[in-house]
Each structure stands twice: as structure tokens, then as C-alpha cells.
Amino acid sequence: EELQLPRIEPRGQKEVVTERDRYTGIRPVGPNSLRHFKRTFREALKRTIAIGEYNPKNPVVLPIKEDMRYRSWTTVKSPQSNAVVIYMMDVSGSMGDEQKEIVRIESFWINAWLKSQYEGIQTRYIIHDATAREVDEHTFFHTRESGGTMISSAYKLANRIIEDDYPAADWNIYPFHFSDGDNWSVDDTRTCIRLLKEGLVPVANQFSYGQVESPYGSGQFIKDLREHFEVGSEDCNVVCSEIKDKDAIVKSIKEFLGAGR
Incomplete structure (x- = not known):
């Protein structure tokens, strides 16, 4: 394919x-x-x-x-694509080493593929548990942390990065978020939906959410996204992918990149 x-x-x-x-x-x-x-x-x-x-x-x-x-x-003079890719990864306690490894493998290959196809792509990296922080590429692919999960912290930071550095009128914006679907509370999930609807989704070419199956996570967040966004419809720029194990990585990458946005 x-x-x-x-x-x-x-x-x-x-x-x-x-x-x-x-x-x-x-x-x-x-x-x-x-x-x-x-x-x-x-x-x-x-x-x-x-x-x-x-x-x-x-x-x-x-x-x-x-x-x-x-x-x-x-x-x-060589024109380049005005694009930024923002990778967000849940590093909380419910994300085991296997789940984090799946996220890193998938993020690595998405990043390698996009960089091989387009010049001028910038990348930013965010990790989060109960709080979010921006890190460099090496830290993103090697860090080992744990704690509670507050997804909204990552979305707030991503919004701030976009507002400060990547005005939507000038940039193609591609946020990728990976998690096991476990969140701190229903209230924080409501905050996430608001941040997506009012911030990330309107300015992004495509918002991609990958949920890694975990024995410790609830897996609820992808259900909440599908409830509030018409995921899969032609006009919706939110793409969700469920990643059961390492064997599902290629299928997930195709789901994200195959949307053609």
C-alpha cells in the first residue's frame, strides 16, 4: 500500500x-x-x-x-516547506517501558520519513505526566519517567509553542500525541477537548492521536476524542490510531500519513 x-x-x-x-x-x-x-x-x-x-x-x-x-x-535559492511537527508523548507511570518503546519507534519512523520527503520541516518534542515540558530529540527518545497523567498540560504547552513560534497563517502544523489513553480526571479530559477545539485542531493541518494498548491504562481518551470529533469523516482533521503492539506500528503510520493532509 x-x-x-x-x-x-x-x-x-x-x-x-x-x-x-x-x-x-x-x-x-x-x-x-x-x-x-x-x-x-x-x-x-x-x-x-x-x-x-x-x-x-x-x-x-x-x-x-x-x-x-x-x-x-x-x-x-531553494524554497523549503514551511512545516512544524510537534511530538507529544505520555511518560506517566501507566505507560510501561514496552508502551514507551512503541511510541519511540513509531515517532522515529514518522520523523525519518517526513524529513526524507520534505525539506525545511522543524520538529519540537514534548513529554508529559502530570506536567509537560519541552525536551530535545535525544531526551524524547531516551527518557524514563513516571507519575500521574494530565494530558491537558501537553496541549497547553503545544498551543503556547505554536502561538509563540508558528503562526498558522505561515506554517503547516502537524501535532502528534501518543498516550495509553489514561487521564487524570474527567475534568481534565473536558479541558483537553476544549484546548483541541479552540486551539490545536483549528490551526493544525492534521492532529494525530496514537493510543498504545497498556494493561495499566484505561484506554478511555480515544473514545472521548471519537465522541467529540467526527473522526474518519472527510472534513475532520483529527486522526486516531490504536496501536496494540509493535506489529501494529506500520499500520498506524499508514493511518496517520495516509490521510493526505
Whole structure:
């Protein structure tokens, strides 16, 4: 089955552009670091033959200043996709080592795939138990923590990051949240739904929630999302995936990336 990747489109007036040098030709002047030895030798050989000094029995060719040739270059501007991917992971006590490992494997491959397909994607990482904090990539993929679960803390932090750094008019926004579906309370779940409806979902190209099966978690949160959002409908940009075990990772990735947003 072929993945239909998200259609990352230009947004707003801003455009992420990188510049790189591309070698485009040869010129007679330049720094030694750009000397083209083959072309220099060719010019020296042509000159030596032209003036009758070339001896096939002693084929020594000594380039002089006029023979030197150097690579020339042009600075090329390359537009990049204006996109940010925000990964959120539940690291609470109900998420066992196996569940966290599944999340890390799936996040790693989603990240690797998107980076291989699109230039200019930025990534941010959030871990949460009862509180949320932003971490670097290494910490996200290696941390071991435990505690209670308050999902709203992650959504609040993600909203803050977007508001501060990624205005929706200029950026394609892809939040991914992974959890075992266990939350602190019904009240916090209500807060999560409000934060999603008023914050993350309206600004995101797609909000992706992956729920890992756990013997310790209630698994309730995905049911709450499906109750409040028309998950699976053409107009809904909320995608949910249930991840039973490691064998379900590929199927889950296809569910997320196959939505084509």
C-alpha cells in the first residue's frame, strides 16, 4: 500500500528559503581550493602542443598561470516547506517501558520519513505526566519517567509553542500525541477537548492521536476524542490510531500519513 503523504503547502507571505552554492562552469581565475586539475592540465597540454614543446617520449606538462582553470559557482535559492511537527508523548507511570518503546519507534519512523520527503520541516518534542515540558530529540527518545497523567498540560504547552513560534497563517502544523489513553480526571479530559477545539485542531493541518494498548491504562481518551470529533469523516482533521503492539506500528503510520493532509 502506497502512502499518500501530507500535502504540505505554502502558507502566508513568509517562505523558508535556503541558499547553497552550485558549480556551474569553469573560469580562468579563482582560489586554489577551487582549482580544476583536469581542465588545468588540458589547457597546459594544448598550449605545449601548440608551441611545439610537447615530447611524446618525455610527456612532461607543466602548467603556467595562463593554464589555470577554476570551478565557478552560482548561489541557488531553494524554497523549503514551511512545516512544524510537534511530538507529544505520555511518560506517566501507566505507560510501561514496552508502551514507551512503541511510541519511540513509531515517532522515529514518522520523523525519518517526513524529513526524507520534505525539506525545511522543524520538529519540537514534548513529554508529559502530570506536567509537560519541552525536551530535545535525544531526551524524547531516551527518557524514563513516571507519575500521574494530565494530558491537558501537553496541549497547553503545544498551543503556547505554536502561538509563540508558528503562526498558522505561515506554517503547516502537524501535532502528534501518543498516550495509553489514561487521564487524570474527567475534568481534565473536558479541558483537553476544549484546548483541541479552540486551539490545536483549528490551526493544525492534521492532529494525530496514537493510543498504545497498556494493561495499566484505561484506554478511555480515544473514545472521548471519537465522541467529540467526527473522526474518519472527510472534513475532520483529527486522526486516531490504536496501536496494540509493535506489529501494529506500520499500520498506524499508514493511518496517520495516509490521510493526505
